[in-house]
Amino acid sequence: MKHLVIALLRLKFFILSYVAPKQAVNSATTLFFTPRRHAPRAQEEAIKKDAIKHTLDDGTVYYEWGEGEPILFIHGWEGRATQVCAMLSPLVNAGFKVYAVDAPAHGDSSGDKSHPGFFVSTLFALEEKIGAFHTIIGHSMGGGSATYAITQGLKTKKVVTIAGPSNFHDVVKSFVDFIGLQGKAKSLFMAFVAEEVGIPYAQIATNKLSDATQVLVLHDEDDREIPVKHALAYKDDALVKIHISKGLGHRKILYTNEAISVVVDFIRQDFSHSHSLNRCS
Template identity: 40%
Template structure:
């Protein structure tokens, strides 16, 4: 992949100033076409521990595959870009012990869900499809690109009492900018790339930012981010905490961008947060 990326950057350095439209079209295709990675052995174990469900489709997909673990108050989770539902296995185990059920979605074009293309709004629509079939939820959890999807879905009526936002970008504009820079796009090609993505997603990037969405949301949010994350800057976590009305920041270090979802300390923090909120809701109903 490094050699492939080097070739792409070299080609874009030569061609994107001359034919920006072509370079932008290729970049948009790459940005919305996830690769499917073979799951490691630990995730194959998670697959066996869960129960496969089919979720009826929405505007971006015919159907989705999901894994259900445990029984109890229901929690919804969605992975990040090129992730899978099986990545939530360690969290599912601890939530089950605490008396919760976890429904983990394979996003469109990810895991065992069909499709070839995806983007944040498609992920948000996947959460809303799960809500129509299985909601409401005690909490919704997102990792990486799943975080803006959670925010969008909540703003569009996803029924969840609280949110957990793990290593997520606070704005899609930053994601697009970093992707364009990684590919070595010239400024004109970058602008056309961003316009193409807006057309595909159906909304301008600024409407998907936490600065815009956070003002609308009333659910408490636990924001978890590692300070050494090289894919999504820790500054994005500070934006989440600043703009989401009722957010708590749980900063960690040394966990990077992906290892964070299976870290024991992070899992303990998530379980403790959702369990405490469930106890408050149960007491209020008594």
């Protein structure tokens, strides 16, 4: 059934691309900028009970746990703040205060439209509200938005990008190819998205990272949504550490001992794998 729905969607955009390109662009724009809200897992609901909930003036919701230097988690497209669940206890036990945000039109935050520009704006709004974060951890779009934000002046000691894009153009092009936009409609859509989002079609951060920020790039070889080439676009050097896993895909990587150990050790200044951490799956 799922394959039939996708086939019909692609047929719709293929036809509209030629007979009504502006309508095709309008329909594609609505689809691209409108995230679906998915129900949280039981483990995610459980961590809400121990959280302090906050709401920004624009309706953006974020949560707080623990005491210590602040760490921020920002989820990916169609994700939610409580996807921090698996790494929450290890981070709190390590002496950090953990914040996690529902980006606009995600989770419990208000709105029905979102895009990477909104994610980036949310990071700056939280920095203004809370102060500079010790570390920002981002999954998927959250990771790409975090690395882009530090090129725009966001202050943080460390960034962890998990399954995140390093190139915005590739993300949009993948969407265009998936829905089957053609010809003029494809060109119009690509141009409109770049203008609307306000993030140029260039590498998000690989060549412009701050000299004051350490970055961990965590990705899986078998990620089908954001290919591992995005991680390999970064240069592994004194400031950027790249860790490639296998068999975890795009989302499972958030919940496994291997990934969480690497993240916690990076934040605590080393890359040993000495931690035995609980899973949230």
